Amino acid sequence: MILEAVMLQVKHGKEEEYEEAFREASKIISSMHGYISHELQRCMEVQGKYLLLVKWEALEDHTVGFxxxxxxxxxxxxxxxxxxxxxxxxxxENVQL
Known part of the structure; x- marks a missing residue:
């Protein structure tokens, strides 16, 4: 399993519209081969900043398949x-401790 991590900065004033668009787009990514899960986090300190975390079975599921x-x-x-x-x-990738 790999974790895709993306720091996103959304244009000022577009946050609500973005979150709605992301809800719709979530149907797309969640249908892909190798997809495990995803979450979108909104930053509490910086307006318009988000963190997207997506779990994939393998790197190629994201970089090639998607x-x-x-x-x-x-x-x-x-x-x-x-x-x-x-x-x-x-x-x-996870570090085995």
């Missing part, structure tokens, strides 16, 4: 116009 799919084009259409600056996506 990112190279027609569903990703729909995801982009719903969400990408809200971001400024455009977010950087990072992937993490």
């Amino acid at each position: 990112r190279q799919s027609k569903e990703y084009q729909e995801w982009k259409r719903h969400l990408h116009h809200f971001y400024d600056p455009f977010p950087e996506v990072e992937h993490f």
Whole structure:
């Protein structure tokens, strides 16, 4: 399992509209092969800042299966116009302790 982590900055005044669009877009990502779960967290200190966490079975489920799919084009259409600056996506793996 890998964790995709994305810090998102939504354009000022667009937060409510973004959250509604994200609810709709959630149907897209949750239907993808290798998807496990996701959550969107709203920052309490910085207006318009969000943290998206997505769990995937494997890195390629996100980077290839989702990112190279027609569903990703729909995801982009719903969400990408809200971001400024455009977010950087990072992937993490669990450290066995």
